[in-house]
Amino acid sequence: MAERVRDGETGIIRRYFAPLAAGVDGAYDLTDDAGRIRPASGQDVVLTTDVIVGGVHFLEAASPQDVGYKALAVNVSDLCAKGADPALYLISLALPAKPEAAWLDGLSEGFAEAQAEFGCGLLGGDTVRTPGPVVISVTAAGFVPRGRMVHRFGAREGDEVYVTGTIGDAALALALLQGRGGMVADKLTASQSDYLKQRYWRPRPRTDSISLVRDHASACMDISDGLAGDFAKMCAASGTGGTINVADVPLSEAAAAWTNEEPARIEDVLAGGDDYELLMTVRQDSRHTFERDCATAGVQVTCIGYISAPGDGVNVLDKTGKPLHYVRRSYDHF
């Protein structure tokens, strides 16, 4: 039988979580009831929170390492989109009674990998029991120079619309993993299929783009619920219309191979989330310096459309310039 955790809440904290807080200023080795953040003079603190639920946000088959990694990654992704440098995070964990030690070991390994990669540390948390599935809520804090946080609602008519990286990989991976890949999926090479799955299991938040966002973006958000829906949210928040040209949406080699064979899969690409790339707008007159700075930083960005007057609505156009009709706009829980 699997080893079960025996040493209570304090034991869980000491064994699995205190190592993540070692050396973190203000975490007090998790021996206090709260943590302390001390921003440098002239810094704002950006706070964001995201919950993931077993069986809803991660597959039952997910390794605990991937679950821990993702729980932090999705929060750090929000900080990146706001132009904030990740610094600290708190974990709220609702666990089944007597969780398996191996699962908790894996979970804390995943958090450890993620925090090392993203440059942040554990500040505190709470661990309780639930009769339901695992629920992991992370709150992440980042620093940004005073007044420099980038918002979802800053887009203006005439701005260019950019995305980082490639879009749709994670959504296609999910189709594969859930057996919804269909005939075409079987034609993917092993390396194409592995590439897509890796994008799903290990979403890498755009920590390489934080200063690019801060210096150039008029509006920014991470793409967590699907490009089309998230673009509509950005336009709504900004009080604008806008247009995306699907032909310009950057695809990985694997995603391009798949959608060439099966054009209808573009719906997964546009409506699926989980890539955690950034969607941002840039003023026209900043376009060249933005693209130059991205090239210098080695960050792939692609212009996929533009912002227009609110009366224009939100448009997703196919190759021929006609509105694309598709069923799902983005993921919604309710």
Place this chain on the structure above:
Amino acid sequence: MAERVRDGETGIIRRYFAPLAAGVDGAYDLTDDAGRIRPASGQDVVLTTDVIVGGVHFLEAASPQDVGYKALAVNVSDLCAKGADPALYLISLALPAKPEAAWLDGLSEGFAEAQAEFGCGLLGGDTVRTPGPVVISVTAAGFVPRGRMVHRFGAREGDEVYVTGTIGDAALALALLQGRGGMVADKLTASQSDYLKQRYWRPRPRTDSISLVRDHASACMDISDGLAGDFAKMCAASGTGGTINVADVPLSEAAAAWTNEEPARIEDVLAGGDDYELLMTVRQDSRHTFERDCATAGVQVTCIGYISAPGDGVNVLDKTGKPLHYVRRSYDHF
């Protein structure tokens, strides 16, 4: 049939939670993916998080108003214990599919009452679906002058041990509510029984004691898992021994009536949590100014013991000075 929520995650946020963020600096009416905190110069930010789970931390019979109130109260209680002024909070909510509108209405009413009472506002959050019970995770942020956060681990040999208010009311109420009250419970007057239940349903964090804690406490924590266990935790964190005299533990009139009739109930008083009173230590030479400031502020505090050398261990003594033996030290989830 009860009205179910129909308008998706965005609708839930707009209808139930955006009103809690109205006018809150840095919350952007919950239209962004993150909130912004701007501490005044020379202020530290104290962050704490607590999760509550339906059926575990609140009874199925609990009104949604009480659940919302308590979810914020337990977090603000931690801020009070650290000497931090409550300012902002985030809600992570895992809800069953299609939650009832009336339940969500009640929940947001509870949060609204609590934030008005505690002087804080909603900064952000996340709402997702779960197949399990409701899980509410709140992260609260408070401000404290730089370096003035009070810790659990600051107790020193010779310090006096104090508690605010009265101890054990909520634990006795829980026994009543769960039908574990026994014969004696039936002898309580209606007003005694109502008083106890009110203490359970609406734990009032000690916002009236924040500056007293900051100015006088060498160590402080809120009593959320039971006085005896929490005192042992404070001694362990501080590397000290300590003694509590049970005869000095302050009881409400209702709790005193009950324990007079049924002395064994003192175990509930000492091992039950949920009162959210404060446990603190004060240097001997500050004792008189502390008690004077408490009297001025109208805060009831009682000296119940003292801190001693680590070799003395942690002692809970009965009226005759003998160690009290009891089964449960405090609530533990695992």
